[in-house]
Structures are given as C-alpha cells and as structure tokens.
Amino acid sequence: MSPHVDENEEREPVQGGVDEVPDNQAQGVPQASNDESSPPMAPRRPLVRHGRISKDHPIDQVIGSPSRGVRTRSRNLVSFCEHYSFVSYVEPTCVEEALADPDWIIAMQEELNNFARNEVWVLEERPKDKNIIGTKWVFCNKQDEHGVVMRNKARLVAKGFAQVEGLDFGKTFAPVARLEAISILLAYSSHHKIKLYQMDVKSAILNDSRKPNHVYMLHKALYGLKQAPRAWYERLRDFLIMQGFKIGKVDMTLFTKDVNGDLFICQIYVDDIIFGCTNEKLSHEFGDMMSREFEMSMIDELNFFLGFQIKQVKGGIFIHQEKYCRDLLKKFKMGDCKPISTPMSTNEHLDADVDGKPVDQSTYRSMIGSLLYLTASRPDIMFSVCLCTHFQAAPKESHLTAVKRILRYLKHTPSIGLWYPEGAKLELLGYSNLDFAKYRVDRKSTSEGAICLGDP
Known part of the structure; x- marks a missing residue:
C-alpha cells in the first residue's frame, strides 16, 4: 500500500526546476563548444519567491459549506483504487x-x-x-x-x-x-x-x-x-x-x-x-x-x-450466464479449446460403447451436472446434455468427447440467453413430443416437453 500523504500539509517553496532558468536559457540545453575563448556562462541563481502557501482562507471567501472537503478531481478512480487496496484475491484454505x-x-x-x-x-x-x-x-x-x-x-x-x-x-x-x-x-x-x-x-x-x-x-x-x-x-x-x-x-x-x-x-x-x-x-x-x-x-x-446475469433495459429483460460459461470452461480446462457452431454431431449416434475406453466417472458427472444448471437459460443445449446423461453409470471416451463438444459450443456462444420482451402476452403454452422406441440403446420411448410463458 502506498503511504498516506496529507494534502493539507503546509509546504515550503521548492527551489530548482524550470522556474529557476532565465528566459534566455529556458528554451534548450547549452551545447558544448570547442572554442576556448567563449566567455563562461553566468552562474544560475535561484528564483526568489516572495509569496507563501497557506491552507487558511477568510471565511467570507469560502463558497459552500466550510465543513465540506475540497474536491479537485473526480473521485471515481480514487474510490476504485481505495476499494481494491483492501480486498484480497487469494482464498485461504485454513x-x-x-x-x-x-x-x-x-x-x-x-x-x-x-x-x-x-x-x-x-x-x-x-x-x-x-x-x-x-x-x-x-x-x-x-x-x-x-x-x-x-x-x-x-x-x-x-x-x-x-x-x-x-x-x-x-x-x-x-x-x-x-x-x-x-x-x-x-x-x-x-x-x-x-x-x-x-x-x-x-x-x-x-x-x-x-x-x-x-x-x-x-x-x-x-x-x-x-x-x-x-x-x-x-x-x-x-x-x-x-x-x-x-x-x-x-x-x-x-x-x-x-x-x-x-x-x-x-x-x-x-x-x-x-x-x-x-x-x-x-x-x-x-x-x-x-x-x-x-x-x-x-x-x-x-x-x-x-449465476444469472440480468439486464433490465428499455423494452424488456435479458438473462444470460456468460460468466458461468467461462468459469465452466476454465474449471474443466477447456478455456483454450477450439469453438464449434453446433452442440452435437448429426453424423454420429451415441450408444453404450461397451468396448470403448472408460473415463473418470466423477469428472464426467461433474460436467453433466454443471451443464444441467446452465440449461435454465440455454434451452439450445438441453437435448444434447440430456442425451449425455444416459451414460453416467459407465461413461466412455466417446461420451466424454460428446460432452466436450458441448463445451466447445459454449465457447462459441457464451452470451446467448433468454429475452423477456416488455408487454408480452402472459399466455401459457405447452409443447410435447414422443419418440416411439427411437432410442438405439434400449429402444425405450422418450417423451419431451416445453412450457413457455409469454410470446414464444
């Protein structure tokens, strides 16, 4: 921390500096000369000041309340620095x-x-x-x-x-x-x-x-x-x-x-x-x-x-989880991954992959849980995340690759969210769908639904 300096402290006039240089010498620095016959320069004499600095002023010349401090510049940057001077960025473990x-x-x-x-x-x-x-x-x-x-x-x-x-x-x-x-x-x-x-x-x-x-x-x-x-x-x-x-x-x-x-x-x-x-x-x-x-x-x-970033602006309310997305990428060391424009591949189909290479269950489940929380404002990844949840009991490398693809998609679209327009009709609309025996792993039917409040 920088030492505190009292701005009201009375100071003596400072000698030296540009104020001491005569007008005929203040324009530049004299150059060295090889001519030994050149007359020597006159010695520089300090400028004598006849005034003094005082912190006391006649009360009748004070504008405003005398108890109010003198404000010479904006305090926004000063307040910002004062705040961060007393905040630690390191979280102690004990x-x-x-x-x-x-x-x-x-x-x-x-x-x-x-x-x-x-x-x-x-x-x-x-x-x-x-x-x-x-x-x-x-x-x-x-x-x-x-x-x-x-x-x-x-x-x-x-x-x-x-x-x-x-x-x-x-x-x-x-x-x-x-x-x-x-x-x-x-x-x-x-x-x-x-x-x-x-x-x-x-x-x-x-x-x-x-x-x-x-x-x-x-x-x-x-x-x-x-x-x-x-x-x-x-x-x-x-x-x-x-x-x-x-x-x-x-x-x-x-x-x-x-x-x-x-x-x-x-x-x-x-x-x-x-x-x-x-x-x-x-x-x-x-x-x-x-x-x-x-x-x-x-x-x-x-x-x-x-974890929701909420912007109340003229015309409606917008919510997104950009900070959560970036923290998620950092948590799973995907901050430098290559972005991709879709959350899942249309040419590959996930299955149990019995002969695949097993991966850590704890890491896989942690990624799934984090993504499920993100679906509250990102319905665009709901289907792909729910599909990956089917393999939490015995995740394989192919399943982990599919989850990482979702993270790469988030790297490409971190600020997508939901927009609540002002004055939208408060009508409750529901949509449902059923895939009959379409799931390739066990041929079970999958039901889906979406509920919207307001304009779809």
Whole structure:
C-alpha cells in the first residue's frame, strides 16, 4: 500500500526546476563548444519567491459549506483504487493462512462483530451430558457479474454433521425458490414493467474471548446447523406476514402485497431477496423497512443472481450466464479449446460403447451436472446434455468427447440467453413430443416437453 500523504500539509517553496532558468536559457540545453575563448556562462541563481502557501482562507471567501472537503478531481478512480487496496484475491484454505492476511482478518472480525450484535450465543461452562458441536471457518471471495472480487467473505459455521436427530434438531426443511419460479417472476415483471431489486441479508456470528472448559449456548440459528435454513425462513416469513404480505399457495417463497392498487412482489432464496413493485417508490420504502429490521450487505438493482446475469433495459429483460460459461470452461480446462457452431454431431449416434475406453466417472458427472444448471437459460443445449446423461453409470471416451463438444459450443456462444420482451402476452403454452422406441440403446420411448410463458 502506498503511504498516506496529507494534502493539507503546509509546504515550503521548492527551489530548482524550470522556474529557476532565465528566459534566455529556458528554451534548450547549452551545447558544448570547442572554442576556448567563449566567455563562461553566468552562474544560475535561484528564483526568489516572495509569496507563501497557506491552507487558511477568510471565511467570507469560502463558497459552500466550510465543513465540506475540497474536491479537485473526480473521485471515481480514487474510490476504485481505495476499494481494491483492501480486498484480497487469494482464498485461504485454513485459519492460519487467513490470519496471515490483514484483509481476511478484517473479514473475520466483521463476521464476529455481527454475531455479537445479534446476541446469537452466550458463553457458559461446558455441560457434562450434552453433545458439543464444533465450528469451522469458511472463506470465499464474492464476485460480481464480471468475475471481479468485490468482497472477502468469511463465515463461521457449525459442524452440523455432528448433530443427532431428535436431540439436537427437529424439522429441517426450508423452501427455496426454484429456477423456474425466478424465470416466471422475470417474465411477469417484464410484462408489467416492474423494475426488480435485490438485497442480501447479512449473517449474525459470535464474538467473545476464549475460556477453558466453556462452550457457547446458541440462542439463534447458526450456519451449518441442520435447522438453520428453516429458522431463518420462519423469521423472515413471520416478519413479511406482519407487514401485510400474503404467502403464495403453491410457491412458499413468493410473497405478494396489494398497496392501493399497486402490486408488490417479493421472492426469497435463503438470504437473497428479489423484490419489485409497479410503484417504484414503494420498492425504496421496502428496502428501508428491511434495513431497519435486518442488517443488509447490499441493496441494488437486480443484475446478478444465482449465476444469472440480468439486464433490465428499455423494452424488456435479458438473462444470460456468460460468466458461468467461462468459469465452466476454465474449471474443466477447456478455456483454450477450439469453438464449434453446433452442440452435437448429426453424423454420429451415441450408444453404450461397451468396448470403448472408460473415463473418470466423477469428472464426467461433474460436467453433466454443471451443464444441467446452465440449461435454465440455454434451452439450445438441453437435448444434447440430456442425451449425455444416459451414460453416467459407465461413461466412455466417446461420451466424454460428446460432452466436450458441448463445451466447445459454449465457447462459441457464451452470451446467448433468454429475452423477456416488455408487454408480452402472459399466455401459457405447452409443447410435447414422443419418440416411439427411437432410442438405439434400449429402444425405450422418450417423451419431451416445453412450457413457455409469454410470446414464444
């Protein structure tokens, strides 16, 4: 980090430099001469300045508020540099590595301070007949839609695998929004010209000194506990219902409210919340209300959610997963692969390939799972990915080549996505198809379907 310089510090006039050079010498550097009879040059004398630099000015000459700092240039670049000076790009793998980095120490302390403010637990003597659950630090860099590290995030989580059912926890199920529900919300918002916003609720973690033979007794849920997601969902649900929201009958993560004819919608995914209203003023009031009740780490226009890059522009909403595609190629070392214009070959047919060379099942299944998540915004690869899923039990080299072809296609088309036009008709259309005994491996019939909300 560069040392801090006080711009208000009074400085003495600097001697030397161009200001000292007389006018007849300032145009260039005197050239050496072989003529020994040339008269010697007069010695250079420093320019005497009769003024002084002062930081004090008469109060009657100050324009604006005297308490306001002097602004001589745009602060955008300065703020950018100040932000990235306090963000680490390296994710530690253990506490020892984190404690060696001042940036991660700040992130850990912030987590501990949040825990103390919310009074999550208290320090007590260790009981003899109780199951003690350990904790673990988890570190992760939070990135924006361009992959730039915006924040170092440290969480202290409980080792929930040590919990005993019936003794340490009861009900654990907590509903989360499905990707299909998010897509419907985007289509509905585009139809009604609703600008969507997102917010992230901060977690609450602990802070106290170490004492031997003492443990923390929890008063609230902690990340890692099996009942933690359900406890948070119930807390948020009860608060929204208290504010007049109605919970969805089918989707338990959707909350709606009618405010004098204006429709307000709110979709939750654990501690990430999407909200919007036909009256934008009510959206800002909702953000203020949530900030008073919970500690928020971010309230902004919806632009990046669960790996989806969302652009709300005039005329509609466009979603794509370009960052996810590039991360996927990097993960499977296909970043430098040769692009291709189609996701699968029309001349080759995949089969069991019994005599083929086996490949690693774990890698193959990981590639399939990653591609299946991508199909939420890329229906163009749905058929080819689903075809490759048939061979996860015993994948061969030919099957891996087919999956890599899909990745090469993504390299060629990383920014393809879905467009939700503004004012589109909200008509639900369904399409289905059935291939009777066409599958060459076992001659089973394959049924297919597609559901569209809005103009196809």
